[in-house]
Amino acid sequence: PVEVKKIVCIGAGYVGGPTCSVIAFKCPHIQVTIVDLNQARIDAWNDPDFNLPIYEPGLVDVVKACRGRNLFFSTEVDKGIAEADLIFVSVNTPTKKSGLGAGFAADLNYIELATRRIAEVSTSSKIVVEKSTVPCRTAESMRTILEANAKPGCNFDILSNPEFLAEGTAIDDLFAPDRVLIGSLQSASGKSACESLANVYANWIPRDRILTVGLWSSELSKLAANAMLAQRISSVNALSAVCEATGANIDEVAYAIGKDSRLGPKFLKASVGFGGSCFQKDILNLVYLCESLHLPAVAKYWHAVVEMNEHQKDRFSKKVVDTMFNTITGKKIAVLGFAFKKDTGDTRESAAITLVNHFRAERAHVSIYDPEVTESTIMLDLTNYGEISAESVQKNVKVAKTAEAACCGSNAVVIATEWDEFKTLDWQKIYDSMDKPAFVFDGRLILDREALIKIGFKVTTIGTGAI
Ligand code: NAD
Ligand code: UDX
Numbered sequence: 001p002v003e004v005k006k007i008v009c010i011g012a013g014y015v016g017g018p019t020c021s022v023i024a025f026k027c028p029h030i031q032v033t034i035v036d037l038n039q040a041r042i043d044a045w046n047d048p049d050f051n052l053p054i055y056e057p058g059l060v061d062v063v064k065a066c067r068g069r070n071l072f073f074s075t076e077v078d079k080g081i082a083e084a085d086l087i088f089v090s091v092n093t094p095t096k097k098s099g100l101g102a103g104f105a106a107d108l109n110y111i112e113l114a115t116r117r118i119a120e121v122s123t124s125s126k127i128v129v130e131k132s133t134v135p136c137r138t139a140e141s142m143r144t145i146l147e148a149n150a151k152p153g154c155n156f157d158i159l160s161n162p163e164f165l166a167e168g169t170a171i172d173d174l175f176a177p178d179r180v181l182i183g184s185l186q187s188a189s190g191k192s193a194c195e196s197l198a199n200v201y202a203n204w205i206p207r208d209r210i211l212t213v214g215l216w217s218s219e220l221s222k223l224a225a226n227a228m229l230a231q232r233i234s235s236v237n238a239l240s241a242v243c244e245a246t247g248a249n250i251d252e253v254a255y256a257i258g259k260d261s262r263l264g265p266k267f268l269k270a271s272v273g274f275g276g277s278c279f280q281k282d283i284l285n286l287v288y289l290c291e292s293l294h295l296p297a298v299a300k301y302w303h304a305v306v307e308m309n310e311h312q313k314d315r316f317s318k319k320v321v322d323t324m325f326n327t328i329t330g331k332k333i334a335v336l337g338f339a340f341k342k343d344t345g346d347t348r349e350s351a352a353i354t355l356v357n358h359f360r361a362e363r364a365h366v367s368i369y370d371p372e373v374t375e376s377t378i379m380l381d382l383t384n385y386g387e388i389s390a391e392s393v394q395k396n397v398k399v400a401k402t403a404e405a406a407c408c409g410s411n412a413v414v415i416a417t418e419w420d421e422f423k424t425l426d427w428q429k430i431y432d433s434m435d436k437p438a439f440v441f442d443g444r445l446i447l448d449r450e451a452l453i454k455i456g457f458k459v460t461t462i463g464t465g466a467i
Pocket of ligand 2: 163164165166167168226229233266267268269270271272273274275276277278279340341342
């Protein structure tokens with residue numbers, strides 16, 4: 001196998017940035033360059049004060065330790081490609097907005113453009129690694145494009161190496177992953193390329209956690225893992241509705257079923273609905289794949305996971321309206337948390353967006369606080385990236401600088417993200433500052449319900465019937 005000395009990563013986003021920073025950190029003998037077309041993003045990665053473009057616990061320390069040593073961020077995509085022995089393709093693969101498969105299929109345009117660039121500027125052989133999440137058999141299309149455009153003497157080995165990190169815990173996940181998955185063709189050169197990449201990871205990951213499989217299995221495993229994780233949440237959220245109707249408690253049910261070693265305790269937290277850039281996109285991608293393969297029953301099965309998630313968000317919004325005497329028009333609602341989960345500033349597909357849109361449709365006044373999400377990001381999300389006028393959103397949405405300020409004078413507080421700081425707020429003080437009756441809707445099951453009731457709040461919690 002080739003000894004990898006220079007790596008380039010195309011795409012300096014939530015995956016490319018942390019993943020390749022950790023490779024640089026753990027492999028001081030390898031030069032790692034992360035390239036992106038987005039100048040502002042690269043500037044932020046190079047910021048002298050380390051105000052990096054993404055918030056991720058522990059990331060700054062990793063970047064501080066190796067930026068300028070063996071870790072570089074640049075917009076010189078071609079130069080990065082030309083110099084590297086191994087190329088990670090970590091560009092975005094969003095759901096297609098128009099054309100064939102709109103609303104379901106992955107938009108592979110960024111993958112294709114990056115692949116064509118690799119063929120165009122490479123003057124030596126390369127290992128090309130799919131890091132982005134892609135539909136099954138994308139590696140084959142990449143190979144066809146590379147081979148059709150390669151310069152004489154340039155060979156390309158294509159590997160699939162999907163990323164399993166979760167945002168908010170990315171650095172811990174990358175330091176000690178449950179597994180690293182590498183898919184390759186089972187040819188001699190495919191296996192040798194696989195070994196080259198495995199040797200990079202083996203600098204810090206035990207060999208028995210580096211799994212090597214066929215290309216298509218690797219690609220499909222990524223979609224399968226996300227589909228099954230999301231399915232667990234939709235299952236627990238579906239049960240939360242049964243709990244609310246019967247007086248059972250979803251945390252107790254989750255605890256009881258999680259004790260079964262076949263099920264395990266993790267990923268059973270009921271919520272306002274899952275968000276994030278991956279789950280919905282990857283399931284829809286799987287649904288599209290199944291439909292293309294003439295497997296409508298399989299497609300329908302997985303689609304139900306997304307439908308249940310939509311239902312959960314709608315159900316929660318409706319509960320807020322119902323509980324507040326069937327109208328929230330003109331009432332002030334504080335929404336605590338806007339990120340799709342705690343410990344990230346990422347809001348892609350955040351349930352909070354849907355909730356606020358529902359509250360706006362009912363003509364409520366919404367006041368939002370999130371410790372990591374900026375006002376400009378919130379406005380981009382609520383205007384649907386400029387589709388709705390900012391003035392119309394600003395008429396009934398305010399962004400507050402603290403949780404207390406968001407809650408002051410409100411009729412209700414809605415917990416949309418499970419930030420730890422919400423657990424230790426001075427809830428008595430918040431109660432005193434609110435209109436009465438003061439409502440709390442805990443969409444993340446993080447607050448002490450009994451304590452809040454004692455203070456005087458009317459409390460509604462996901463997955464908990466009236467007591
Ligand atoms: P992102 O949008 O944050 O980053 C992608 C970056 O690629 C952008 O900065 C964009 O400018 C850049 N880019 C696009 N085309 C380019 C080109 N031709 N040349 C140079 N740069 C280019 O996306 P992300 O969240 O990092 O996700 C990347 C991939 O990883 C997706 O396929 C996603 O499904 C997958 N993934 C994401 C996560 C996650 O937690 N976000 C986890 C696992 C896998
Ligand atoms: C997910 C996968 O976990 C990760 O392996 C993959 O690489 C990318 O997609 P991510 O979306 O970053 O990671 O975060 P995750 O922790 O999976 O949470 C996704 C959503 O599910 C969040 O909105 C979270 O709040 C929600 N969730 C998670 C629940 O509602 N309940 C749970 O028990 C767990």
